[in-house]
Amino acid sequence: MTDVFGADFLDRLHGAGAVQNAAAFAALRERGFPNRRVEAWRYTDLAGPLAKALTPAGLRINQEQSGLFGPIPPADVAAPAQDQPGTDALSLLNASLAGEGFLFDVPEKARLKPIFARFSAMAENALVNAANRIRLAEGAQATLVERWGNTDDSWLNSDTDIDLAPGAHLTRIILVEDGGAGTQTHRTSPRLGENARYDCLVVTLGGGLHRIEQHADMNAPGAHAGLAALVLKTGSEHSDFVTGVRHLDADNTSDQQVRTVVDQQATAIFQGGIHVAPDSQRIEGDQLSRALMLSDRAQAFTKPELEIFADDVKCSHGATVGDLSEEALFYLRARGVSEATARALLILAFAREPFAALDLPEAVEAMLDEKVKAWLGVPGAFGELDL
Amino acid sequence: MLDIKGLRAELEDGTEILRGIDLQIAQGEVHAIMGPNGSGKSTTANVLSGKPGYGVTGGSVQLDGDDLLDMEPEERAHSGLFQAFQYPVEIPGVQASTFLQTAVNAKRKAAGLDELDALAFVRELRAKAKTLGIGNDMLKRAVNVGFSGGEKKRFETLQMALLEPRMAVLDETDSGLDIDALRVVADGVNALRSPERSFLVITHYQRLLDYIVPDHVHILSEGRIVKSGDKSLALEVEQAGYAEFQAA
Numbered sequence: 079m080t081d082v083f084g085a086d087f088l089d090r091l092h093g094a095g096a097v098q099n100a101a102a103f104a105a106l107r108e109r110g111f112p113n114r115r116v117e118a119w120r121y122t123d124l125a126g127p128l129a130k131a132l133t134p135a136g137l138r139i140n141q142e143q144s145g146l147f148g149p150i151p152p153a154d155v156a157a158p159a160q161d162q163p164g165t166d167a168l169s170l171l172n173a174s175l176a177g178e179g180f181l182f183d184v185p186e187k188a189r190l191k192p193i194f195a196r197f198s199a200m201a202e203n204a205l206v207n208a209a210n211r212i213r214l215a216e217g218a219q220a221t222l223v224e225r226w227g228n229t230d231d232s233w234l235n236s237d238t239d240i241d242l243a244p245g246a247h248l249t250r251i252i253l254v255e256d257g258g259a260g261t262q263t264h265r266t267s268p269r270l271g272e273n274a275r276y277d278c279l280v281v282t283l284g285g286g287l288h289r290i291e292q293h294a295d296m297n298a299p300g301a302h303a304g305l306a307a308l309v310l311k312t313g314s315e316h317s318d319f320v321t322g323v324r325h326l327d328a329d330n331t332s333d334q335q336v337r338t339v340v341d342q343q344a345t346a347i348f349q350g351g352i353h354v355a356p357d358s359q360r361i362e363g364d365q366l367s368r369a370l371m372l373s374d375r376a377q378a379f380t381k382p383e384l385e386i387f388a389d390d391v392k393c394s395h396g397a398t399v400g401d402l403s404e405e406a407l408f409y410l411r412a413r414g415v416s417e418a419t420a421r422a423l424l425i426l427a428f429a430r431e432p433f434a435a436l437d438l439p440e441a442v443e444a445m446l447d448e449k450v451k452a453w454l455g456v457p458g459a460f461g462e463l464d465l
Numbered sequence: 466m467l468d469i470k471g472l473r474a475e476l477e478d479g480t481e482i483l484r485g486i487d488l489q490i491a492q493g494e495v496h497a498i499m500g501p502n503g504s505g506k507s508t509t510a511n512v513l514s515g516k517p518g519y520g521v522t523g524g525s526v527q528l529d530g531d532d533l534l535d536m537e538p539e540e541r542a543h544s545g546l547f548q549a550f551q552y553p554v555e556i557p558g559v560q561a562s563t564f565l566q567t568a569v570n571a572k573r574k575a576a577g578l579d580e581l582d583a584l585a586f587v588r589e590l591r592a593k594a595k596t597l598g599i600g601n602d603m604l605k606r607a608v609n610v611g612f613s614g615g616e617k618k619r620f621e622t623l624q625m626a627l628l629e630p631r632m633a634v635l636d637e638t639d640s641g642l643d644i645d646a647l648r649v650v651a652d653g654v655n656a657l658r659s660p661e662r663s664f665l666v667i668t669h670y671q672r673l674l675d676y677i678v679p680d681h682v683h684i685l686s687e688g689r690i691v692k693s694g695d696k697s698l699a700l701e702v703e704q705a706g707y708a709e710f711q712a713a
């Protein structure tokens with residue numbers, strides 16, 4: 079066998095008898111995992127997780143409220159993310175180990191209250207694979223809050239296939255939160271029908287390495303994809319947020335909003351893709367990435383990738399990197415607010431931008447608010463007043 | 466109360482702006498500073514508050530015997546200093562009411578008092594906002610974002626009313642106000658006047674001093690106080706301009 083990247087890791091899995099899908103495994107063993115010479119992986123090194131001794135284990139799902147939501151048996155092959163060289167290795171890993179996943183199936187015209195689900199590993203230091211499916215039938219509306227959490231060195235790896243029928247609207251929060259130095263790699267491929275809407279906010283906190291990918295196919299007019307991320311990283315944490323929106327038909331829109339706060343020697347990357355196919359006229363695709371660097375050793379990279387083959391298109395992208403406003407900090411301190419509290423208040427305001435824009439149900443917004451405050455070390459502070 | 470002696474300050478590039486300011490404000494007094502554009506009025510206020518970007522190269526400032534220049538900006542606020550800014554800063558994403566509550570509780574905490582609970586704070590906030598003609602909608606907006614010039618000045622005055630400073634420095638709190646708003650803000654200031662509280666009022670207009678009557682008026686020119694007098698000095702300036710007061 080050739081010495082592909084991650085060969086030892088794969089041989090250990092094979093030796094442990096973990097392989098469920100021999101064809102997928104053979105394909106993966108042949109090509110190996112993407113190393114940093116693969117352009118889409120140049121900022122993210124899988125060597126760390128691949129060196130860990132992890133044991134395959136199942137996905138624990140906690141979700142109590144809805145009969146529309148439940149576990150499903152392993153898919154034959156996890157849907158690979160479109161157009162991402164190297165990334166399909168992780169989908170092949172998922173298929174090789176035949177991860178169970180969840181199914182969220184919403185019938186026509188249903189209007190659901192927010193559904194909260196938590197996902198974690200069944201065992202410690204586990205390698206968990208999941209292949210999930212979300213289907214919203216015509217005109218259905220739902221809000222799904224997913225919390226993916228590790229407390230140790232486990233690796234959660236998932237593919238989520240989403241199909242949004244005409245007029246369906248899915249608001250989805252993916253909260254990726256690790257207490258330990260775990261790894262999470264999640265890919266989502268939504269397909270949007272006519273007038274369908276996909277609003278997704280990824281929040282990533284803690285962990286060793288997080289790579290979250292969203293690859294949306296805009297298949298019909300009137301569709302809108304809002305792909306947002308809030309990345310809060312400190313220590314030696316690493317986050318790579320990757321998007322790819324393919325406008326495959328005319329008259330639809332996408333908006334990507336990324337806010338990053340990096341402290342200590344953390345690293346955050348945003349690779350934002352917009353692709354407009356030759357006959358997809360009257361497309362609007364916006365992208366804005368803003369990063370706050372709280373330390374000289376922290377790093378934030380933004381790599382916009384716009385491929386536009388139609389001519390009647392409005393696409394924009396912008397990226398800023400900076401520190402907190404000195405003026406605002408002084409204004410607060412001049413009113414007696416300590417520097418630490420002033421900083422927390424200003425970072426909170428910055429971090430809230432992507433979810434304040436989403437018009438989320440109050441309970442969801444409050445939950446996210448508290449997450450950010452806890453991360454900032456000011457739990458319960460700055461409560462909203464009832465005026 | 467406030468004792469400024471020979472205060473000299475420069476910008477980061479070394480340009481000297483304050484060239485030896487001497488000013489003593491006793492408890493309960495109201496002093497006004499007037500002076501041409503660029504004479505160093507805001508710089509004086511900013512140096513007192515501890516705004517970054519200035520280097521103090523000489524002199525001293527004491528507030529009730531404590532060395533003000535040695536303190537962090539928040540400590541100066543806790544000691545009772547307050548500056549109403551000429552150009553209040555916009556803070557997107559921070560609700561005005563949250564900002565006010567955070568400031569009030571920070572000051573209470575520094576004074577060893579319990580934080581006000583939300584209910585008690587809202588009661589006080591509404592009462593004080595009302596007298597300044599500030600409605601709930603403004604308090605729900607982000608700090609100074611989209612506030613008109615006059616609204617910003619009212620909001621500065623509201624902050625002062627809530628924080629109850631002992632030494633308030635008002636930097637052109639009258640500029641940008643229409644005549645009714647001027648009266649509202651002046652009433653707000655006058656309501657705070659007390660034997661324990663002192664004011665330093667920076668203004669270009671004698672008109673404000675009809676409402677907030679000063680005990681002393683000083684003319685600042687090129688970083689120095691070149692003349693001091695009583696309130697009639699303000700009238701004199703209004704008629705004759707600053708030409709005759711230019712620093713030597």
Ligand SMILES: Nc1ncnc2c1ncn2[C@@H]1O[C@H](COP(=O)(O)OP(=O)(O)OP(=O)(O)O)[C@@H](O)[C@H]1O
Nearest residue numbers: 476482500501502503504505506507508509518551
């Ligand atoms: N942070 C700064 N950076 C650059 N220049 C400054 C700064 N602060 C003050 N200055 C300069 O110092 C001088 C004094 O400014 P200051 O704001 O104190 O004037 P002022 O008396 O308040 O004027 P005005 O009546 O126009 O408000 C001006 O020339 C101004 O340009």
Ligand SMILES: [Mg+2]
Nearest residue numbers: 506507508551
């Ligand atoms: Mg000024």
